[in-house]
Amino acid sequence: MASKMAITLDVNGTEHEIRVEPRKTLSDALRGDCGLTGTNVGCEHGVCGACTVLMDGAPVRSCLMFAVQAQGRKLRTVEGLAASPGNGGKLHALQQAFIDNHALQCGFCTSGFLMLAAGTLEQQPDIDDASLREVLSSNLCRCTGYQNILRAVRQVRDAGKGGAR
Amino acid sequence: MKAGSFEWHPARSADEAVALLAEYAPQDGRVIAGGQSLVPSMALRLAFPSHLIDINGVEEFSRVRVEGGELVIGACVRHAAFHAPVEPGPLGRLLTQVVHNIAHYPIRQRGTFCGSLANADPASEWCLVAATLGARMVARSVRGERVIEASEWFQGIMTTALEEDELLAEVRLPLLPAGSRAGFYEFSRRAGDYALAMALVAWRDDGGTMRDVRIGTGSVEVQPRRIAVAEALLEGRAASPEAIAAAAAAVSADVDPLEDIHTSADYRRDLVGTAVRRAHAQAGD
Numbered sequence: 001m002a003s004k005m006a007i008t009l010d011v012n013g014t015e016h017e018i019r020v021e022p023r024k025t026l027s028d029a030l031r032g033d034c035g036l037t038g039t040n041v042g043c044e045h046g047v048c049g050a051c052t053v054l055m056d057g058a059p060v061r062s063c064l065m066f067a068v069q070a071q072g073r074k075l076r077t078v079e080g081l082a083a084s085p086g087n088g089g090k091l092h093a094l095q096q097a098f099i100d101n102h103a104l105q106c107g108f109c110t111s112g113f114l115m116l117a118a119g120t121l122e123q124q125p126d127i128d129d130a131s132l133r134e135v136l137s138s139n140l141c142r143c144t145g146y147q148n149i150l151r152a153v154r155q156v157r158d159a160g161k162g163g164a165r
Numbered sequence: 166m167k168a169g170s171f172e173w174h175p176a177r178s179a180d181e182a183v184a185l186l187a188e189y190a191p192q193d194g195r196v197i198a199g200g201q202s203l204v205p206s207m208a209l210r211l212a213f214p215s216h217l218i219d220i221n222g223v224e225e226f227s228r229v230r231v232e233g234g235e236l237v238i239g240a241c242v243r244h245a246a247f248h249a250p251v252e253p254g255p256l257g258r259l260l261t262q263v264v265h266n267i268a269h270y271p272i273r274q275r276g277t278f279c280g281s282l283a284n285a286d287p288a289s290e291w292c293l294v295a296a297t298l299g300a301r302m303v304a305r306s307v308r309g310e311r312v313i314e315a316s317e318w319f320q321g322i323m324t325t326a327l328e329e330d331e332l333l334a335e336v337r338l339p340l341l342p343a344g345s346r347a348g349f350y351e352f353s354r355r356a357g358d359y360a361l362a363m364a365l366v367a368w369r370d371d372g373g374t375m376r377d378v379r380i381g382t383g384s385v386e387v388q389p390r391r392i393a394v395a396e397a398l399l400e401g402r403a404a405s406p407e408a409i410a411a412a413a414a415a416v417s418a419d420v421d422p423l424e425d426i427h428t429s430a431d432y433r434r435d436l437v438g439t440a441v442r443r444a445h446a447q448a449g450d
Contacts, residue, residue: 002170022173022217025204044166045205046272058245058274064204065275068173069221116271137356138269 007071011036012080020067027051029067030077038078038111042140049139052112052119053077059119059138078111081118083165093161094118097152105143112139117153121162129154168207175219179305182220183332187307189216190329196220198241201268201276202284226334235301235337244273244281255341256298259367262447263290263349269357282318283333285325287423288359288384290351292319296389297365297381298338302327305334312337319388345369348448350440351384354427360384361428364416364440366448368399375399380412385420385437392416395441409445413438 004019011034018033025044030036030053042050044063051062054076081092094114097103104110113136120127120135127135136150156162174189176182186196194216197203206212220226226241229251236252247264250257267273267281267290281291282302294300295315302313304327313326320326327333341347351363363383368375378399383389395415402408422433 002172005173021170023168023170023207025168025208028167045208046201049269049271052271055274059271060274061201061271063208064201064272066168066173066200066204068175069200069219120270134265134356135270138271 005068007068009034009067009070009075010073011075011077018067022066022068024067025063026053026065026067026070026075027062029070030062030075033067036077036079040108040111042108047140048109048112049116050109050112052115052139054115054119057119057122059116076115076118078114081114090165092118092165093156093159094121094153097156098149101148101152101155103144103148103152109139109141109143113141113149117156118162121153121157125157125160125162127157132157166208168204169210169213171214172216173219174216175222177222179223179225179332179334182218182223183305183307183330185218186332187330189218192216194218196283196332198226198280199243199276200280201272202280202286220332231340234340236340238278238336238338240277240279240332240334242278244268244276244278245270247278248273252340254343255345255347256338259341259347259349260294263294263365266290266349266351266353266360266363272357279333279336282336283325283327285319285323285388286359287322287387287389288363289389290349290360290363290383293349293363293365293381293383293389295336295338296383297367297379297391298341300339301337302333303335303337304328304331306331310334319390322387341367342369344371346448348444348446350443350447352436352440362433362436362440364437364444366441366444368404368448373403375402375404380416380441382416382420382437382440385422385433387423392419394419404445409442413441416441 009016016034027041030039040050042048046061046064053062055073083090174185195214197217226239228239229242247260281289300315347367349365351360353360365381368378378396380395381391395412398412417434417438422430424430
């Protein structure tokens with residue numbers, strides 16, 4: 001077994017000093033070592049998208065990276081979307097739109113979809129409907145049939161609030 | 166669903182990467198770039214390298230540039246780099262059209278062009294582009310550098326001419342001349358799935374006559390390749406629907422299709438002809 005390495009992960013602006021084997025995925029390190037269990041792990045081989053997080057602003061599958069590769073990068077997870085409880089706890093516009101449009105049922109895919117949508121709207125605030133459909137086809141949701149997810153993200157795009165709370 | 170144990174070796178320069186590869190390749194070491202095929206293979210325990218040489222920190226590998234009539238794509242240039250044209254000519258536009266068929270948006274943020282070439286999956290879009298347009302692969306090792314033509318590169322399913330101590334440092338794609346037209350089409354059952362068949366058609370328009378015709382197929386046989394018999398049918402001809410249909414039929418007759426759980430050989434043979442016709446119809450100016 002390879003020995004553990006001491007690394008620092010910058011997640012939502014907080015530095016987490018952890019010790020991990022090189023084989024530990026970023027998703028497992030976020031959940032097990034940083035205690036940030038909002039990122040869900042579904043398929044563990046890059047198909048479902050439940051583990052999507054932002055790395056330097058780009059949405060990536062955190063199960064398809066090793067934690068040691070994420071040193072020096074700015075990571076954002078679903079825990080970083082809403083304001084902290086001490087700061088009013090206001091939801092991110094996407095979180096509110098998901099509630100308002102009934103864009104979740106069981107909720108397992110939701111954190112992945114939120115991060116996918118947040119990263120995409122920050123990169124492309126004026127993304128057209130066809131491109132948005134293409135992007136949102138990246139993740140799997142077995143409850144909603146996707147239409148309400150599309151509706152929620154379009155609503156936030158149209159309000160120009162991709163990066164806002 | 167967890168990868169096996171390995172030692173991780175981040176490289177900071179190309180020289181360091183090939184030195185690490187020379188040391189660890191004989192000990193079951195492998196290069197990791199985007200990792201979007203390698204990491205799932207490791208999770209499924211289809212691959213369990215003892216050492217990973219990580220080239221993500223090698224700055225020179227992240228560059229894409231035009232040099233001597235070629236588009237030079239470094240080892241760590243992500244698929245997402247091609248979402249917008251990387252050069253203003255017909256090649257830049259073609260690559261932008263093709264990239265949307267590769268996996269999904271988050272995968273394209275990490276996966277790399279050169280990684281696809283080194284992986285050589287029969288269903289790889291970039292491998293089809295490289296085979297059809299005649300890319301040249303630059304392999305680097307501590308022994309030096311050599312250039313491998315596309316016609317030599319592909320050696321079967323997920324098999325290339327790359328030696329175990331060699332790293333695919335860059336891929337050089339010839340620019341398409343002004344007046345070129347090129348189109349791509351693939352069929353897959355769901356967005357982001359592996360294609361069941363795909364085709365790339367490119368030619369230079371010479372006052373309505375097709376010149377330098379290239380027709381390539383992917384996801385049909387063990388590796389992508391040009392179909393010379395079909396190209397010959399269009400060379401020097403006008404792009405009439407009858408001529409395109411004849412070329413598509415020639416492609417279907419020439420290929421030796423793979424069979425798998427999704428498709429019979431006959432279905433793939435039929436599908437690739439349709440892909441050729443639709444690739445031609447997709448061709449922009």
